[in-house]
Amino acid sequence: MTDFADKTPDHIDRIRAQWTRERPDLNVTPMGLLGRMSHIHSHLSAGMMRVFKAHGLNLASFDVLATLRRAGPPYALTPSALIDWTMVTSGTMTNRLDRLEAEGLISRQPNPDDGRGSVVGLTDKGFALIDEMMAEHVANQHSLVDCFNEAEQAQLDALLRRWLAHVDPETHR
Amino acid sequence: MTDFADKTPDHIDRIRAQWTRERPDLNVTPMGLLGRMSHIHSHLSAGMMRVFKAHGLNLASFDVLATLRRAGPPYALTPSALIDWTMVTSGTMTNRLDRLEAEGLISRQPNPDDGRGSVVGLTDKGFALIDEMMAEHVANQHSLVDCFNEAEQAQLDALLRRWLAHVDPETHR
DNA sequence: CGCATTTATCTTGACGTCAAGATAGGCGTA
DNA sequence: TACGCCTATCTTGACGTCAAGATAAATGCG
Numbered sequence: 001m002t003d004f005a006d007k008t009p010d011h012i013d014r015i016r017a018q019w020t021r022e023r024p025d026l027n028v029t030p031m032g033l034l035g036r037m038s039h040i041h042s043h044l045s046a047g048m049m050r051v052f053k054a055h056g057l058n059l060a061s062f063d064v065l066a067t068l069r070r071a072g073p074p075y076a077l078t079p080s081a082l083i084d085w086t087m088v089t090s091g092t093m094t095n096r097l098d099r100l101e102a103e104g105l106i107s108r109q110p111n112p113d114d115g116r117g118s119v120v121g122l123t124d125k126g127f128a129l130i131d132e133m134m135a136e137h138v139a140n141q142h143s144l145v146d147c148f149n150e151a152e153q154a155q156l157d158a159l160l161r162r163w164l165a166h167v168d169p170e171t172h173r
Numbered sequence: 174m175t176d177f178a179d180k181t182p183d184h185i186d187r188i189r190a191q192w193t194r195e196r197p198d199l200n201v202t203p204m205g206l207l208g209r210m211s212h213i214h215s216h217l218s219a220g221m222m223r224v225f226k227a228h229g230l231n232l233a234s235f236d237v238l239a240t241l242r243r244a245g246p247p248y249a250l251t252p253s254a255l256i257d258w259t260m261v262t263s264g265t266m267t268n269r270l271d272r273l274e275a276e277g278l279i280s281r282q283p284n285p286d287d288g289r290g291s292v293v294g295l296t297d298k299g300f301a302l303i304d305e306m307m308a309e310h311v312a313n314q315h316s317l318v319d320c321f322n323e324a325e326q327a328q329l330d331a332l333l334r335r336w337l338a339h340v341d342p343e344t345h346r
Numbered sequence: 347c348g349c350a351t352t353t354a355t356c357t358t359g360a361c362g363t364c365a366a367g368a369t370a371g372g373c374g375t376a
Numbered sequence: 377t378a379c380g381c382c383t384a385t386c387t388t389g390a391c392g393t394c395a396a397g398a399t400a401a402a403t404g405c406g
Contacts, residue, residue: 010337015258018243023307030314033326034217036333041214043340044207060392070191080354085188092393094356099392116354116401134199141203147339152332153206159321159329160209164183166320167216233362253384265363267386272362289371289384 012036044144051140055133060096062137065105065130068122076121078111105129185209217317224313228306229276233269235310238278238303241295249294251284278302 009017012035019028045059052062067085068075077085083093097120100106105126111117122130145153182190185208192201218232225235240258241248250258256266270293273279278299284290295303318326 010334015243018245022243022245026307026311027315028311029326030311030318033318033330033333034221034314036330036337037210037214037217040333040337040340041210043337044210047340048207058392070188070195072191072195078354079356088392089394090355091357091395095392098356111354114354114402116399118355131196134196138199138201138203141207142200144340145203145206145336147335148332153202156329156332157206157209159325159332160206160213161183162320163318164209164213164216167213167220167317231362251384252386256384261362262364263385264365264387268362271386284384287372287384289369291385 012039047144048137048140051133051137054136055129057129057133060092061100061103061105062130062133064093064096064100064120065122065126066134068106068120069127069130069134074121075127076109076119078114078117078119080117082120100126185212220317221310221313224306224310227309228302230302230306233265234273234276234278235303235306237266237269237273237293238295238299239307241279241293242300242303242307247294248300249282249292251287251290251292253290255293273299 012032015035016028016031019026019031049059052058057065063086064082067082068077071077079090079093079097082097083090086093088096097106097108101108104123106120107123108118108120111119148156185205188208189201189204192199192204222232225231230238236259237255240255241250244250252263252266252270255270256263259266261269270279270281274281277296279293280296281291281293284292321329
């Protein structure tokens, strides 16, 4: 059983302590791990959002532009391919693309290989924006993990990789 | 620099590989850690949602009922206290309480100590529901972390605790 | 070749969340 | 006591997301 008597208790320790008092029959040990994951995630999102916001975007828009950019020339993918990379529903992707198209960052062309679909490509403006943002975004990401040295990052990454395979056995074969 | 040549590449490794090809000037090492955090978080949420959904709730409703339950007798708090514990805005809390009240799981009474506010309490139905759900929820949480032995959980928790303090220095003194 | 099935994308409606502002009661000071 | 400020909560409007269904083109079986 994980103990935290030797650490400064945080918000999540206080929640666990309440449960231990009210429901001593339940072993709420995993709550520490799970609660901290959730809070860290929320702060990491907010931290990355700062860069997106500074360029007039949000995570959703950034995600699409970045996917198109890193796909390489000609920086164009079908909506289906974007759905696969970003793991959102088709309705969500339509919404994202509508917004980006209205902002002139992407354009939709008919798909020459499939009359049902289209191809989404970065405009020059979209390419310039995402390429400029990436340097800032990556620097920001470094700052979010710079409380760990390289060995610790590798250790943490190994644990997370196993955890991801555990909670998502489907897509991590 | 973290290397993953010795591991089966996953979705996030593929994204990093694309960036390395397209923008070799950027060191995208942290993307592994950050991307995996995000995916794990999303799968943990979905995993916990299964229990909530089975009882007709979602994370938002569960969060409120659980906060009231673990507060101990008389299982009642002000909306402000609930806002502090759950870290959502007042508008979000109003919305959550409206829904729970309509379902008969909580009730709002005028606050005898402060005419501006109210006190939110679990109804008998709400208490019974959350008390029953907790056993299932905790068992579910155990299953979400059971890819780690106790030592690994402690090791991971120590890393996450430091990370949380790093990204949220305000509330973690 | 023709029709049934599958696939790609968009549309609709319902949520849950937030930021900002509206109310209304409490509190402190003169 | 009176007045201005502070605080607790609710309201409003805009998002981003999803599930489910609609539409239209491609595919393949007989």
